[in-house]
Amino acid sequence: MRPAKRGFRRLSILLGMLVPLLLCGCERDMADQPKYEPLEAAAIFPNDQSARPLVEGTVARDAVLEPRPERSPLPMTEAVLKRGRERYDIYCSPCHGRTGDGEGMIPERGFPRPPSYHSDRLRNAPDSHYYDVITEGFGIMFSYANRVAPEDRWAIVAYIRALQLSQHATRDDVREAGLEDKLREAK
Amino acid sequence: MHRALRRIEAVNHRFWDFGPPLGSFSRKRGCALMGQIFRPRANSFARIALLALFLVILLPFGIGFALVRSPYLTGVDDVPRQPVPFSHQHHVSGLGIDCRYCHDSVEHAAFAGMPPTETCMTCHSQIWTDAAMLEPVRESWRTGKPLRWTRVYDLPDFVYFNHAVHVSHGIGCTTCHGPVGRMPLTRQATPLFMSWCLDCHRAPEKYVRPREHVFDPDWTPPRDQLVQGRQLVHEYGIRVGKLTDCSQCHR
Structure with missing residues (x-):
């Protein structure tokens, strides 16, 4: 064989080895591994759901098993109120409004208007009433049990109480809180 | 000697036609390998060669990198159906x-x-209940089959x-x-x-x-x-x- 021909043959062998090496960069097996990402479809399960719904009656390991109390088990601290306000603004205010008067953005767009928290009936309702409504829903309101954890429900109840107080505070309440100066300023 | 020079000349003419054949100097002035080796057109050849090198080696890499970083492959601004x-x-x-x-x-x-279909239906069980656009949501709610x-x-x-x-x-x-x-x-x-x-x-x-x-x-x-x-x-x-x-x- 002539040297030039041999060189050409060597080159083609080298290229033949290089090309598969370069092409294997195109195979992205590792990028899409044979596992299910959250909520990915899986034909072998009913409804194609790889994320299986919980078996009925499943109890979370850290669930509170005692029946829910009539009054909120949480102390009325600033931290609880802040948490309650945050959760209320996320999950409740779209319908119930930021102040709890039932004038949220969604009723403005045609959803039936929810009752105001500032009526006598709701002001006198026990803490557990609000907790139960969040857990189970009420009338056309859906349950928020999936979206709001039990502890957060009590925090929301605490914040609803604060909202109710904000609309029904008397001059004595203001004096007791030492905020009378601010009231005068506002006037 | 002359025969050897003539061979060089011939070779030069055949392959490297950039300058005057080496032999011509030696014959006219009796002095080999002096003076200009390349003719002016060698400049163009050099330029073309550089450009070719660029096109053959750098351009594919350039195109490759540009392609990998382009929205076509990264999916930036893609709006999936x-x-x-x-x-x-x-x-x-x-x-x-x-x-x-x-x-x-x-x-x-x-x-x-x-969000599960339930979250959509929290509002859309009451608002836009006839909207054709939302029919897949209502169907999912009726059948229990999640939206894909x-x-x-x-x-x-x-x-x-x-x-x-x-x-x-x-x-x-x-x-x-x-x-x-x-x-x-x-x-x-x-x-x-x-x-x-x-x-x-x-x-x-x-x-x-x-x-x-x-x-x-x-x-x-x-x-x-x-x-x-x-x-x-x-x-x-x-x-x-x-x-x-x-x-x-x-x-």
């Missing part, structure tokens, strides 16, 4: 609904959470990403997902390159924001972002040196 043309612009900016109303596991899980949304952000499976840890350390939704509140249809805002991840992991102070603004769709960095950012990085206990460890994301 969805079963329902859901508008974040309407729900976030128009109605003021918080991100967490629907993406409710974002604060305590790796996965931000896609197309993932807009798909990280490679060898990357570990946790929403909760980012959100709780002051990285806002819009930092990675772009101005979601101004998207009529959801599109991918960022290329998801590793270099893009590292851009923040090397210098989180450029992006970190106060916790109360993490879910604010309209937040923009203040003028002294770097100063505030450094304070927040310290306050949140972000160990910047550790953020570029391989095992942070590849575990």
